Amino acid sequence: QSVLTQPASVSGSPGQSITISCTGTNSDVGSYNLVSWYQQHPGKAPKLVIYEGNKRPSGVSNRFSGSKSGNAASLTISGLQGEDEADYSCCSYAGGSAWVFGGGTKLTVL
């Protein structure tokens, strides 16, 4: 499986919104509505923030939202806060009982 494509970095000011893209193929993102997003602070384990493309686990702020169109998914964080500064990775089920991650995006809150 190939790696999902994400921008290396994005930035935004407190209160603003940012969007992180995740581009796959018609073998993974395009074939399944099973994209998940993970937030990872330095030295910590990843944390699930979005699953099935646009659903939030209990306890995750409603400032996090997700969407998908064709072979691309995106994560939007609105009302940016300092605590949102972290790495974000997308992941998709790729069929054949396999999964694939994106390259990761570093979010900087200015």
Place this chain on the structure above:
Amino acid sequence: QVQLVQSGAEVKKPGASVNISCKASGYSSTKYAIHWVRQAPGQRLEWMGWINDGNRNTRYSQKFQGRVTFTRDTSASTAYVELSSLRPEDTAVYYCAREGPSYNFDDWGQGTLVTVSS
């Protein structure tokens, strides 16, 4: 409360093998698959594969096929990964993660740093 607790950091020489454990608590471990994901320093998350519990089925990423083995001890609620023929590029933090009902990873272990160096 779901918890996945992994074994401690390891330092290995090239060519050696490493075995990492992941003990689950707070849920019925027989109902969920465990995935292994690694992250080299400053690099992306990399999916290695999974093991389910019911029938011990496994699925390995092609990249690790032949070098990695997943096992589980149901009675101890513990999953294991063994990676053999270690090379310096295997230096990474290795995570176990529980597969949630929606093909996601809803809980993670704290990670185990494996350093491969001569």
